Amino acid sequence: MKKSPKVNEVNEFLEIASDFEDPLEVIRESLSNSYDAGASEVKISIRNQPEGSDIIIEDDGHGMNERDLESFFDLGNSRKTDSIGYKGHGTKIFYKSDHIEVTTVRDGKSYRAVMEEPWEKLNRKELPKYELTKHSVRSGNSQTKIKITNFRSGKGFNAEELTYNKIHHYLKWKTIAGSLAHKFGEFQREMDIIVELDEDIDDTRDKLVTTNRLELPEEQEEPGDGRFPAERMCKHYPAEEIDVEYDGGETTVQIVGMVGGKKARNELPTYGKHSSQFGVWLAKDHIKVERHNEAISHDNEYIHFFFVANCQDIELSANRETIRNKSSSVYQAVTEEIEYYLSKVMQDPWFKEEYLQTRKEGKHRRRMANQQSSLKERRERIEADGFNPANSSEVLLGLERAVNGNASLTLSVEDFQPDADVHAIVRHAGRLRNAAVHPTLTGLLNEEVPLENVDLAVCWTQGDPAELKEYERNGYIGGELSVQLENGALVYRDGENHYTEVIEVKPLLESKVSATADD
Amino acid sequence: MSRTITENTFNFEVNATAGDARTGTLHVNGTRLKTPNLFPVMNFYAGGTENSVYGGGVHRTMKEFMIGAERVSVDPLTNYFDATMMSVSSLTDYNLTRKRFEAYLDTPIKERELFEPFEGTVFADSGGFKFLNNAEIDGSDFEEDMDQRTVYQIQKQLGSDIIVNLDHPIAPDDSHQERVKKAERTAENIHTFLSLTRDFDGAQYLTLHGYNYSMMNEYLDVITDSVPQGVLHEGFDGIALGSLVPKKDDRGALIQAVTDCREVMAEWGMEDWPLHVLGISSRAIPILAALGADSFDSSTHIHNAINGKYSHSLMDHSPIKEADFSKCDCPVCQSDHLVNWMRGNTEYKKDILGPVAMHNLIVQKRELADIRNRIQQGGEDALVDYFEETFGRDRTMRQFAHQVVNQSLGGYF
Numbered sequence: 024m025k026k027s028p029k030v031n032e033v034n035e036f037l038e039i040a041s042d043f044e045d046p047l048e049v050i051r052e053s054l055s056n057s058y059d060a061g062a063s064e065v066k067i068s069i070r071n072q073p074e075g076s077d078i079i080i081e082d083d084g085h086g087m088n089e090r091d092l093e094s095f096f097d098l099g100n101s102r103k104t105d106s107i108g109y110k111g112h113g114t115k116i117f118y119k120s121d122h123i124e125v126t127t128v129r130d131g132k133s134y135r136a137v138m139e140e141p142w143e144k145l146n147r148k149e150l151p152k153y154e155l156t157k158h159s160v161r162s163g164n165s166q167t168k169i170k171i172t173n174f175r176s177g178k179g180f181n182a183e184e185l186t187y188n189k190i191h192h193y194l195k196w197k198t199i200a201g202s203l204a205h206k207f208g209e210f211q212r213e214m215d216i217i218v219e220l221d222e223d224i225d226d227t228r229d230k231l232v233t234t235n236r237l238e239l240p241e242e243q244e245e246p247g248d249g250r251f252p253a254e255r256m257c258k259h260y261p262a263e264e265i266d267v268e269y270d271g272g273e274t275t276v277q278i279v280g281m282v283g284g285k286k287a288r289n290e291l292p293t294y295g296k297h298s299s300q301f302g303v304w305l306a307k308d309h310i311k312v313e314r315h316n317e318a319i320s321h322d323n324e325y326i327h328f329f330f331v332a333n334c335q336d337i338e339l340s341a342n343r344e345t346i347r348n349k350s351s352s353v354y355q356a357v358t359e360e361i362e363y364y365l366s367k368v369m370q371d372p373w374f375k376e377e378y379l380q381t382r383k384e385g386k387h388r389r390r391m392a393n394q395q396s397s398l399k400e401r402r403e404r405i406e407a408d409g410f411n412p413a414n415s416s417e418v419l420l421g422l423e424r425a426v427n428g429n430a431s432l433t434l435s436v437e438d439f440q441p442d443a444d445v446h447a448i449v450r451h452a453g454r455l456r457n458a459a460v461h462p463t464l465t466g467l468l469n470e471e472v473p474l475e476n477v478d479l480a481v482c483w484t485q486g487d488p489a490e491l492k493e494y495e496r497n498g499y500i501g502g503e504l505s506v507q508l509e510n511g512a513l514v515y516r517d518g519e520n521h522y523t524e525v526i527e528v529k530p531l532l533e534s535k536v537s538a539t540a541d542d
Numbered sequence: 543m544s545r546t547i548t549e550n551t552f553n554f555e556v557n558a559t560a561g562d563a564r565t566g567t568l569h570v571n572g573t574r575l576k577t578p579n580l581f582p583v584m585n586f587y588a589g590g591t592e593n594s595v596y597g598g599g600v601h602r603t604m605k606e607f608m609i610g611a612e613r614v615s616v617d618p619l620t621n622y623f624d625a626t627m628m629s630v631s632s633l634t635d636y637n638l639t640r641k642r643f644e645a646y647l648d649t650p651i652k653e654r655e656l657f658e659p660f661e662g663t664v665f666a667d668s669g670g671f672k673f674l675n676n677a678e679i680d681g682s683d684f685e686e687d688m689d690q691r692t693v694y695q696i697q698k699q700l701g702s703d704i705i706v707n708l709d710h711p712i713a714p715d716d717s718h719q720e721r722v723k724k725a726e727r728t729a730e731n732i733h734t735f736l737s738l739t740r741d742f743d744g745a746q747y748l749t750l751h752g753y754n755y756s757m758m759n760e761y762l763d764v765i766t767d768s769v770p771q772g773v774l775h776e777g778f779d780g781i782a783l784g785s786l787v788p789k790k791d792d793r794g795a796l797i798q799a800v801t802d803c804r805e806v807m808a809e810w811g812m813e814d815w816p817l818h819v820l821g822i823s824s825r826a827i828p829i830l831a832a833l834g835a836d837s838f839d840s841s842t843h844i845h846n847a848i849n850g851k852y853s854h855s856l857m858d859h860s861p862i863k864e865a866d867f868s869k870c871d872c873p874v875c876q877s878d879h880l881v882n883w884m885r886g887n888t889e890y891k892k893d894i895l896g897p898v899a900m901h902n903l904i905v906q907k908r909e910l911a912d913i914r915n916r917i918q919q920g921g922e923d924a925l926v927d928y929f930e931e932t933f934g935r936d937r938t939m940r941q942f943a944h945q946v947v948n949q950s951l952g953g954y955f
Contacts, residue, residue: 260955320941363934367954370944 035098037145040118042342044177046076047190050218051198051343052113053080053169055308058199058214058235060084060167065214069182070221075120075173076182086129086165089155092136095125096153113343118142118151122172133160142175186225189294190218194233196294201237202309203331206262206279211235239281239329240290244373246381250389253381257283258373260330263364269356272336276360277309280330282374284382291329301326303361305346306333313346318362323369327378330368332361410532412483415446415460418528422481425531432531444472449479464506464513464525465490471500474515480525552745552779554816554836558918560925562804562834562950565917568816570703570745573624573663577816578831580823580910581627581665582903583841584608586657586700587638587646600844603896604903607874609659615879618659619900622907625662627839630696631669637683650701665839666702667820668693670709670728670749671787690731694738702744704780704818707735709749711785712757721757725764732769736777747818748778751785753795755802762810771810780816781807783835787821793942796826800833801949823906825856825939828932831913832925832946843902847895852884853905857936862898872904922951 043049050067057065062084070077087095094100095114117123118141125136138153145151176182194200194216204211218231242259246252262279280303281287293300302316302325309331316325334357338348348354368374404411412418419436426432437455438448447458456478461467463486485491491506498504502517513523554577556566568575585601603614610618628651633643651657651664669688672679679688686692690708697705708731710724728749739746748765752758766774783803789795800819807813816836823840830838846853852865867875867884874880880897888894916924926947933943947954 363940366940367944370941370948371955372948372953373955
C-alpha cells in the first residue's frame with residue numbers, strides 16, 4: 024500500500040508567517056508585488072497601534088483577479104515563475120495580524136477580500152478563511168489597496184522604533200527600491216515609492232518619497248587632498264551580463280558595482296552596521312540577499328568593494344534572508360563566475376596602482392606626521408629630564424657613551440640580541456663576557472634570568488633597593504642571592520657560587536658630567 | 543620592424559603585435575621558425591648506438607617520432623620539431639668514453655643521414671645551469687675541460703643554429719657579491735666566446751641573468767666592464783634570459799623578470815632582438831608570450847610523461863591510465879599501434895611513455911600555434927579571449943592572467 028505524506032496546513036501557515044518579524048518586511052513584500060503588478064506609484068502608510076501596526080499599501084498596478092487573490096492568500100501557489108515571490112510565501116506575512124482587507128480592481132471588476140482574525144485563528148489551529156465579493160466597475164481604474172490591521176511585530180521590531188531615515192536605508196538596501204537593474208541598459212520601469220509614518224512614529228517630515236533605483240556615489244578616480252587622500256576616490260565598474268553554463272543548464276549573472284574609499288561608501292545608504300554592508304552581494308530581482316565576500320581574495324579587504332551580482336536562478340529561504348540552493352551546481356557556477364570577475368577588478372591598475380597606492384601614500388604621510396609629533400615629545404622629554412633609558416638597547420647606548428668619556432673603562436659591545444636572556448656579548452679588558460642588559464637590576468631579577476651564564480649585569484640603575492632585599496630574603500630560582508653592590512656584584516648560590524659583576528651605567532655618566540662641570 | 547644581423551644567416555622580423563605580445567619569424571642558417579615558439583629539449587646522443595637512433599629512454603622515442611622510424615609507424619612528425627634545444631652539458635650526464643664522445647661529434651646533427659627528415663632550428667645551450675650550485679661541468683669521462691672553448695667547440699660540431707655563451711646562472715639566495723662574481727666570470731666567457739665565434743654561421747644569444755630590472759641592469763654593467771657595449775651589439779643577435787628555473791612556479795616572479803627584461807633590452811638598445819626564456823614552459827607560456835617573450839625551451843612534455851601525466855591542454859592533464867585517447871586527434875592518439883603502447887602493451891617503459899611525451903609536446907606546440915594566430919588577428923581581443931578561456935577556471939593562475947591582460951594587453955576596464 025502506498026501512502027502520501029501529509030501536511031498540516033495550519034502549522035505551515037504559522038511557520039511561514041512566524042519567520043517574519045520586522046514590519047519593514049511587509050514593505051519589502053509589498054513593493055515587489057506592486058512592481059510585478061506594473062505599478063508606477065506605491066504608497067505605504069504605517070500607523071502605530073497598541074496591539075501592533077496598521078499598514079496600508081496602495082498601488083496603481085493592474086490589480087488582481089480572482090485567481091490572483093487566491094494566490095495572495097494561498098500557500099505555495101504563486102503565479103510567479105522565476106521572480107522573487109515565486110514560492111508564494113511573501114504575502115503570508117500579512118497573516119500575523121487581526122484583519123486583512125484587499126480591495127482591487129482589474130479588467131472592469133472590483134474585488135474585496137476580507138480575512139478576520141488570521142493570527143488568532145492560526146494560533147487556535149484553525150485555518151482562517153477570507154470572504155470574497157465582486158462588483159462590476161468602469162474599466163480603466165485598476166488599482167489595489169491592502170489594509171493590514173494590528174500587524175504583530177517581533178520583539179524589538181515595533182513600529183515606534185521606525186524612522187524615515189531607517190526606512191529609507193532599508194528600502195535602498197533590502198528592497199526593489201535599491202535595485203541596480205537600470206545599470207544594465209534594460210528597460211526598468213520607474214516606480215515612485217511613498218512612505219507615510221504616523222506622527223507618533225516620526226514627525227520629522229510628512230512623508231518619504233523615493234524611486235526604485237539605487238544610485239552609486241559619483242565617480243572620482245583622482246585622489247583628494249588632505250590626510251585621507253583616497254577617502255573619496257570611487258570608480259564604477261561597468262555592468263556586465265555573463266552567461267554561465269552549469270551542470271544541467273545555463274543562467275545569467277548580472278554584476279555591477281564600485282570600489283571606493285570610506286567617504287564615497289558613506290554616500291551609499293546602508294542598513295544595519297555600516298561596515299558589514301560592503302563586499303559582494305548576491306541578489307535576486309536585484310534585491311540584495313546574502314554576501315559572498317569569499318569572492319574577494321584575502322589580499323584585499325572586502326570593505327573597499329560594493330558589488331551586486333544578480334541571478335534569477337538563486338533560490339531563497341522562506342524568510343528571504345539567505346540563499347537556499349547553495350549546494351546546487353548553478354550556485355557553484357555563479358559564485359565561480361563572480362570570483363573570476365572580481366579577480367579582474369582586483370587586478371585593475373586603477374585599483375592596484377592608483378587607489379591602493381594612494382591609500383598607502385596617505386598612510387605613509389600620516390605615519391610621518393605622527394612620527395614628527397612623537398619625536399617632538401621625545402625630544403622635549405630629553406630636554407627636560409635628560410637621558411633616561413627605557414629599554415636594554417638604550418642602556419647599551421648609555422654604556423657606550425660612558426666608555427667614550429672614560430678611557431679607563433675598556434669595554435665594547437660585540438654582539439646584541441634583544442630577544443635573548445643574555446642580550447650582549449661584550450669585550451671587557453680583552454675578554455669576551457656574557458652580559459644581561461636591563462634598565463634596572465630588579466628588572467633582570469623580575470624576569471628570572473638564569474644567572475649561571477651571566478658574567479655581567481649591565482643596568483641603568485639598581486632599581487628599588489627594597490625589592491633587591493626581598494630577593495636576598497626569599498631567594499632566587501631555588502638558590503640564594505646576595506646583592507653586594509658595594510663590590511659591584513651579585514652572588515647566586517645553588518650549590519655552586521655564581522658571581523655576576525654589576526655595571527650601573529647612570530653613575531658612570533654622572534661622574535663624567537660632574538667632571539666636565541668642575542673644569 | 544626588421545633587422546638583418548648577418549646577411550643570409552640570421553634575421554628576426556616581427557610581423558604582428560597585440561599589446562606587448564608579438565609574432566615574428568626567425569631565420570637562421572636557412573631554417574625558418576615562427577615565434578613565439580617552444581624548443582623542446584632533445585638529447586641527440588646519450589648512451590645509444592646508431593641502431594637506437596643515438597639515445598636512450600624517452601628521448602630515443604621522441605627522435606623516432608621526429609624521423610618517422612619504422613618502430614613507431616607514423617610519418618615523420620617534423621612539424622613539431624621546427625625547433626629543438628640541445629644542451630651541451632647533457633653529454634656529461636652519461637659516462638661517455640672519449641671514443642664515443644668523438645663519434646657523437648664527428649658529424650653535425652642535420653648532416654647525419656639518420657636525421658634527414660629533420661630541418662628544424664637547433665639551439666645549443668651552453669649548459670651553464672650546471673654551475674647553479676657553483677659546481678663545475680665535469681667532462682672527465684671523455685677527458686675534456688669543459689670551459690667556454692670546449693663548449694663552443696661542441697656547439698659548433700653539433701651544427702647548431704643558435705648558441706649562447708657559457709654562463710654562470712644565479713640562484714635565488716645568492717648574495718650580491720656572489721651575483722657580481724658570477725657576472726664577472728660570465729663576462730670572461732663572453733670575451734672568449736666572441737673571439738671564438740667570429741666565423742660562426744648561426745645566431746648568438748647573450749645570456750642575461752637577474753630577477754628584476756636592477757639585477758639585469760647591473761649584470762649588463764658588469765659585462766660591459768669587460769666587453770664594450772658596441773662589441774656586444776656586434777657580436778650578439780638575441781637574449782637568452784636564464785636563472786628562472788628555480789622560480790618556474792612563481793608566476794609573479796616570472797612576470798616581473800620578463801617585463802623588466804624587455805625594459806632593460808629597450809634601454810640597452812636590444813629591443814629588436816628576439817628574447818628566449820631558458821627552461822620555462824607549460825602553463826607559463828601564454829603569460830610570457832603576452833609579455834613579449836619570443837621563445838622558450840623545456841622538457842616538461844617528457845617529465846610529465848615520466849610522472850604519468852597525459853596533457854589535455856597547457857593547463858590540464860590527467861593520469862595516463864585515465865586518458866581517453868579517442869578524444870585527441872593528434873597523430874599519436876590516432877594510431878592504434880601507439881595507443882596500444884600507451885595502454886602499457888609493450889616491453890619497454892620508454893615505449894609506453896615516449897608516445898605520451900610526444901602527445902604532450904603536440905598539445906603544447908598546437909597551443910602556441912593558436913597563440914600566434916590570435917596575436918596575428920590584430921588588436922588584443924583574441925589573445926585576451928585566450929586568457930579568459932584558458933585561465934578562467936584556474937584559481938591559482940587567473941590573478942596572473944588578469945595582471946598580464948591589464949599590464950600588457952590593454953586591460954579590462
